[in-house]
Amino acid sequence: MARTKGSVGTDTERLIRAAAIGLMVEHGYEAMTLRQLAEAVGIQAGSVYRYFGAKEKLLADIMIGHMETVLAALREALAGIEAPVERLAAFCDFHIRYHIEKQAEVFLATMEIRSLPETARAEVLALRQAYEAEVVAILAAGMAAGVFAGRDARVSAYAIIGMLTSVCQWYRPNGRLKPDEIIAVHRDLVMAGVMR
């Protein structure tokens, strides 16, 4: 049969991407086979190549797309907020909520950087640095203004991002706490941690 009735190319591409994210989170990029992926989508392994020229490309596509999206979303979330205190609180809210909603992509993006081909890795790292730079800037501004304590904006930023990101290692949608409660715990920890 040349084509499964009713299938449409663009749909297939989305299905592949979604299935790939799930399988890579579950088994890791290296351990996921294209046959597993194809079976999950209901196509043949070779058909993946109509949409992604290589397994590497698939990973790169997902990760770069994710990083671009999250960076843009962060900037939008911070837009119009001036005071460092409020900006930091907004960042906490945004970051955790995003990492809860897109848990899989975020998990991938932290775990599989090593598996990216050189060029894509550089691109992803640049986007991550841009993301981190936003937080560093907030902390530096707050320290300069005297509202934040702390000796080192950069290390503090890494620490805060590390804390908030770790949520996606254990969060389960049907867990004990609701997202808002999780956010509150972390935001309180962060804000109390940095305030002078």
Added chain:
Amino acid sequence: MARTKGSVGTDTERLIRAAAIGLMVEHGYEAMTLRQLAEAVGIQAGSVYRYFGAKEKLLADIMIGHMETVLAALREALAGIEAPVERLAAFCDFHIRYHIEKQAEVFLATMEIRSLPETARAEVLALRQAYEAEVVAILAAGMAAGVFAGRDARVSAYAIIGMLTSVCQWYRPNGRLKPDEIIAVHRDLVMAGVMR
């Protein structure tokens, strides 16, 4: 059990373990080949099987050994300290220093849990939970005593551990800050974050 019973470990065994840690950190467990490993040690691939029955066993051995060691070391570091505040500060010191000193093992232990065979994974997760439980207990005690703020000892513990562990993602021995400075930044963040 982390090692073959009673074996103190021959030289070759230690060399294999050390080389494996380095290569797995660099390339990931799945991507590291036994030929790479053997070449790094200066032996043939087949000879690895004298010491570790399978690639999986090698990973399990390293990870379980690491988890046992770090758990024991934590308990020793906290021994004799009573007050929650002091215990938490001691935990921060210990955790970061350990993660800086054994950066590679820690990185492995967070990244390659998925690659472990079922039994070993359960064992590692149990050890990790025991480790986390120590921190949860400190926070719960402090909250009960009224010295720590915070609504949820468990989530707070995960957050703090996540923050402190993230150091091993970026720490470089010849970096801008010395270990003591890094520890200070994190300890301050944590302590300020939890104190009532």
Added chain:
Amino acid sequence: MARTKGSVGTDTERLIRAAAIGLMVEHGYEAMTLRQLAEAVGIQAGSVYRYFGAKEKLLADIMIGHMETVLAALREALAGIEAPVERLAAFCDFHIRYHIEKQAEVFLATMEIRSLPETARAEVLALRQAYEAEVVAILAAGMAAGVFAGRDARVSAYAIIGMLTSVCQWYRPNGRLKPDEIIAVHRDLVMAGVMR
């Protein structure tokens, strides 16, 4: 039969055939992909099947067509010439000129016989033998008439054909020598070689 019965060949068919010859000469039959071919023509790979039922058919079609054409052209070139000496000279002229003009087809026909399916290979070999037989006959006639030296008309014919055909391995349209000069060199070699 070289072509689908009665078809004069549409434009697209001619384009496919021409592009296929070029690509097969460049990469070899096995190494040429239908996607390359389709791209060269400006259509989709699947569309090639409107004109040639299979890749093998395309090769067979080209090669049989070529062999039929060259055999007919040889017979026409020799028509009306009686004396073995003159017939052999005419053959040299014809063969080299044809191999220079249709260098690609000739190159294909010598290189890709192995790639033909059994039936087509037999057909091509039969046509080639018919071609060779013309030369054998000329030599045999000349030897019988005492104008040609030589012990074995068949081997001599193969040797002469091999010599003349080798031109298409190195001939380049803008090379140092013009076709007429190349022809002269070879004809002189052959005629001097066989004359008693």
Added chain:
Amino acid sequence: MARTKGSVGTDTERLIRAAAIGLMVEHGYEAMTLRQLAEAVGIQAGSVYRYFGAKEKLLADIMIGHMETVLAALREALAGIEAPVERLAAFCDFHIRYHIEKQAEVFLATMEIRSLPETARAEVLALRQAYEAEVVAILAAGMAAGVFAGRDARVSAYAIIGMLTSVCQWYRPNGRLKPDEIIAVHRDLVMAGVMR
């Protein structure tokens, strides 16, 4: 079973090379699969990679080895012979005998140059040019000395080589003529063809 009893690595390498030559001659390099090759040798396909890192390397190895051998053998065959006439006769003898004895390698070397990776192709072409240059030099010397007719030593050399090489397209060990007879026919054709 880890090893077929009695098998020795060096033997296997020779067996692979020999089987590869046969299969490549029969089906062409592209059409020969490593499974065919492995089966012919009595090993698994993957085992070929102990001896040749890639299919391409196998071809390159065979072709370069052949070209080096034949070039050295030619020079040895011509050593000590001074007069162009005798050198050319010696070349004819050598070339045909060698092409009869090593028919398969020679056939490969003429047919599969396209399949070589770039570097190996350049190497093989350089060796071929060195071989051809020997013949060009003989003809040029003979023309300069006035013993050979002919206008163009290079084209004449190509023609003669083309003639003699074509033997390996049809020669069969149990054919009608013995090697010495085949050699005689060709040598007579060539010598008569070039003598003034």
Added chain:
DNA sequence: AATGAATGAGTGTTCATTCAT
């Protein structure tokens, strides 16, 4: 204790071919 030759299952990838649209 170590080697090195070999296995065999599996990998990512290619490609001629088919066919509903």
Added chain:
DNA sequence: CATGAATGAACACTCATTCAT
């Protein structure tokens, strides 16, 4: 007529693993 989505079989190649030596 042509497309483009899909197939499925095959390919070159890798690698953890085994075991006679």
